[in-house]
Amino acid sequence: MKKEYADIIHRCFRCGWCKLPLNFKDFNCPSYLKYRFESFSSGGRLWLIRAWMNGEIQTSERFAKILFSCVTCKNCVEACAMPKIRQYLVDMVIAAREDMVEQGVIPPGVRDYLKAVSISGNAYKMPQEQRAIWADGLDIPLYSGQEYLFYVGDVGSYDEVGKKMARSVAMLLKKADISFGILASDEITDGNEVKTLGEAGLFEQIASQNIEKFKGLGVRKIITLSPHAFNSMKNEYPKLGGNFDVYHYTQVLNAAIKDISMAEVDLKVTYHDPCYLGRWNNEYWAPRSVLRSVPGLELVEMDRNMQNALCCGGGGGNFFTDILGTGPDSSSRVRVKEAIDTGASVLAVACPICYRMLSDAVKAEGLEDRIEVRDIADIVNDAVAV
Amino acid sequence: MDRIFERLSDIVGSDYVSNAAEERFIYSRDPGVQRPHEPDYVVLPNTTEEVQKIVLLANEEKIPVVPLGGGLVLSGLSIPLKGGIVLDMKRMNRIIEVNEKSHYAVVEAGTAMGMLSAYLAKHYPTLKNSLPDAPPVATVAGNVMIHGSGHLSQSEGGFHSEMVTGLEVVLPTGKVVKLGSCSTVPYWFSRAPLPDLAGLFLGWNGTTGIITKVGIKLYPRPLLNDGLMFLTEDVDTVPDIMFRIVNTEMCEDLTFFITPKPAMFEGFQMTIISITANSDKEMRLKKEIIRDTLKDYYESKEAGFVPIPKEMKAFLLEAPQKNLSAFADVRKGGGFEYVGAIIPVEKIPDAYRAGLEISARNGITYSLGGRMIGRGHSFMFYFAYPFNRADEDDMNRVRQALDDTNHAALKMGGIPWKAEVSGQQLILKQMWPATYEFMQEIRGLLDPNGIMNPGNWEVNP
Missing domain, CATH: 3.40.462.10 (FAD-linked oxidases, C-terminal domain)
Structure with missing residues (x-):
């Protein structure tokens, strides 16, 4: 483990503040919520990593599960009582994953994901040519010097709800007269999950490839569909020489929405903060501001919102590796029930991973007739169409 | 597969039993300095019936059972000194009932203090529970079982164990008992007027049974809170200062601290007086009464009130204090x-x-x-x-x-x-001998196989 983390990991007191949100509503660490053993809490995990480094426990399937079930949602960072180490809590988990990846002893789900990305350029092992199917019929140009590159990413390109979301965002960007283009089959994964899963070398390779491509095309501004891509391109790419103005699509929409004419709707909506937009990048207001711009839309908050939001469970690579797994205590299912408690009929999302996780959870809970998961752009599009 | 593991899995489901090295490591220690001892199994029950079945199994197999709440006691009381089963109670965290008019809540044993507090803030905003200074994941049952105290201990009745209105307990033999009014009527309002059996489980460090439900008193939640800080360099005056403040009956919580850092505090005894009120007028009046009672101290310049910096006030009035x-x-x-x-x-x-x-x-x-x-x-x-x-x-x-x-x-x-085990031994050595014998007789009656958290409250563990 990197010395900077090895030198501080013993400073976790395992006091448990990290299990709860700041308002103590309920367990807010998805892996602890699901498994309930102390070992799956943030503090337990850090103590086990230290024990593993000291040789007190050995590499095992169980330890790998504990390590890779962290969704990197940063609730622990938000809630930790130790001001001097809290910002490094998730970094220490990722650093331990890096060590494990280097040793070549990783869970099959992680291995399969990394192999798929490495070989196919995307997590779905799908042909690159099919990347832009989502854009069929929308008449979206390839990027050739427009103001923005619209980076869609793997989930937006291949997942059914992701594709729907990509279409909604693109349609809205067009309605707002925003100049943008896409990479289509030239697009590859952004690498955010590769990094959080501990494959630092592959991440560098992916990021460098993207940076070179973006620079070659003269890209200066990027709109991302996913908060995960937003995070890596905004915070990690600059370390490798990729300095672009990176925006999540809700930020661009928020600036443009005043020029979009909308009709009155009758909707009660609650918004789910994606971790990589909220806790990772402190963007809580742009999505809410977009929603509040829709005439007639009533925005209500869940008990856990903004810094206290419960992760959908798909972060840290879990969307692809499914190490956190399903079940009634999975955070996505707990989250949709929390959304129901607000009385909202729509659960708004701003991330394709959250979109898929929460849509599946609504089905698993049998709540289809009570709440619908919808992307923010889709909600706005409907208001425009009305 | 390990026979006991298999039987535990049959009771709680295989997802909630572990004998893996990782869980044995984590549950062998707490955040303090006490030496680790590994359990053989960690089990996460979800119902009283499951706890009952586990206890029956432990009796049959003659293996220790150690109940665990938040795991934050620091002195190792839930470290399994003789191995066996650690029973992590935190899956049992349902808030069963709040009786608003009779000011009590009934919760399962694994309910976190902070989660009860959040629940009350949302659903019963005029009520609150006393919160210990432990992190918010400390459990209600764990805290009352160790005679914990909290931010309402001064004003509202002492130790948290004194705020207990009733208990449901799985005895070491597997029998489930209800103690207090809930044993006789459907309400958990108090331990009186019945013979008070709850004391058999409070302060015993889990050696006499496993608490599965707790009735706990709730208190009014005034709209405002504020604080005063009183400083003196003469520690011998502190008992009198405290005595006077208490006797005004104007403060909610009364604490004091001495710390060498930051340097500006070194040598000072700092008394923190937390005050709650429902109006500015009431707050002003309470402060005035408290100030008046210490008038001769601050007029003689022996001691005095000091303004509390805004940031410091925020954390001093926070409950629990991060x-x-x-x-x-x-x-x-x-x-x-x-x-x-x-x-x-x-x-x-x-x-x-x-x-x-x-x-x-x-x-x-x-x-x-x-x-x-x-x-x-x-x-x-x-x-x-x-x-x-x-x-x-x-x-x-x-x-x-x-x-x-x-x-x-x-x-x-x-x-x-x-106290940690060595501290318990010191206490027992000083205890009236017949009292210690009585304790052991009670334990022998309740726990004939000696399975409950062995090593605790024993002269020779």
Whole structure:
């Protein structure tokens, strides 16, 4: 483990503040919520990593599960009582994953994901040519010097709800007269999950490839569909020489929405903060501001919102590796029930991973007739169409 | 597969049993300096019936059972000294009932103090529970079982164990009993007027049974809270200052602390007076009454009120105080442990001097302080020593300091609270012999196979 983390990991007191949100509503660490053993809490995990480094426990399937079930949602960072180490809590988990990846002893789900990305350029092992199917019929140009590159990413390109979301965002960007283009089959994964899963070398390779491509095309501004891509391109790419103005699509929409004419709707909506937009990048207001711009839309908050939001469970690579797994205590299912408690009929999302996780959870809970998961752009599009 | 593992899996489901090295490691220790002991199994029950079945199995197999709440006691009370089953109760965290008019809540044993507080804030905003200074994941049952105290202990009735209105307990033989009014009627309003059996499970460190439900008193939640800080350099005046403030009956919580850092505080005894009110007028009046009662002190310049910096006030009035957990990082080492001695109020100066002397003798730093329990009925004085978890010598120094402090607390007429096993032995050696014999007789009757948290409350573990 990197010395900077090895030198501080013993400073976790395992006091448990990290299990709860700041308002103590309920367990807010998805892996602890699901498994309930102390070992799956943030503090337990850090103590086990230290024990593993000291040789007190050995590499095992169980330890790998504990390590890779962290969704990197940063609730622990938000809630930790130790001001001097809290910002490094998730970094220490990722650093331990890096060590494990280097040793070549990783869970099959992680291995399969990394192999798929490495070989196919995307997590779905799908042909690159099919990347832009989502854009069929929308008449979206390839990027050739427009103001923005619209980076869609793997989930937006291949997942059914992701594709729907990509279409909604693109349609809205067009309605707002925003100049943008896409990479289509030239697009590859952004690498955010590769990094959080501990494959630092592959991440560098992916990021460098993207940076070179973006620079070659003269890209200066990027709109991302996913908060995960937003995070890596905004915070990690600059370390490798990729300095672009990176925006999540809700930020661009928020600036443009005043020029979009909308009709009155009758909707009660609650918004789910994606971790990589909220806790990772402190963007809580742009999505809410977009929603509040829709005439007639009533925005209500869940008990856990903004810094206290419960992760959908798909972060840290879990969307692809499914190490956190399903079940009634999975955070996505707990989250949709929390959304129901607000009385909202729509659960708004701003991330394709959250979109898929929460849509599946609504089905698993049998709540289809009570709440619908919808992307923010889709909600706005409907208001425009009305 | 391990036969016991298989049977435990049949009871709670295989997802909630572990005998893996990872869980045995984590559940072998708590965040303090006590030595680790590994359990054989960690089990997460979800219902009273499951707890009952586990206890029956443990009797059959003659294996120890150690109940665990938040795991934050620091003195190792839920470390399985003789192996066996650690029963992590935190899946049982349902809030079963709040009786608003009769001011109580009924919760399952694994309910976190903070989660009860959040629930009340949302659904019963005029009510609140007393919160310990432990992190918010500390459980209601764990805290009452160790005679914990909290931010309403001064104004609202003492130790949290005194706020218990009823219990459901799985006895070591597997029988489930209800204690208090809930044994007779569908309400959990009090332990009176029935024979009070709850005491058989409060303060016993899980050696007499497993609490599965708790009725706990709730209190009014005034709209406003504020605080005053009173400083003196003369520790001998502190008992009188406390006595006067308590007797005004104007404050909610009364604590004091002494800390060598930051340097501006060194040498001062700082009394924190938390006040709640429902209007500005009431707040002003309460403050005025408290100020008046200490008038001769501040007029003589022996002591005085000082303004509390805004940031400091925020954390001093916070319940629980996050800053107290951060004390663990004072030595950049992720740990502290303390002796929380319950002492007569007049012994505060002796405790202070003992704390300074012990920390100096052992070459360690400290934080000293405490909370008034009841209307001046006793004082919980903490001697907290931070340590560096990566430095075994440092941990040994703190172990020695804790032992020295236990001796000092008993010598001055106090009793170490939630003492580690060695501290318990010191207490028992000083205890009236017939009382100790009585304790052992009760344990023998309740737990004929000696399965419940063995090693605790024993002269010769």
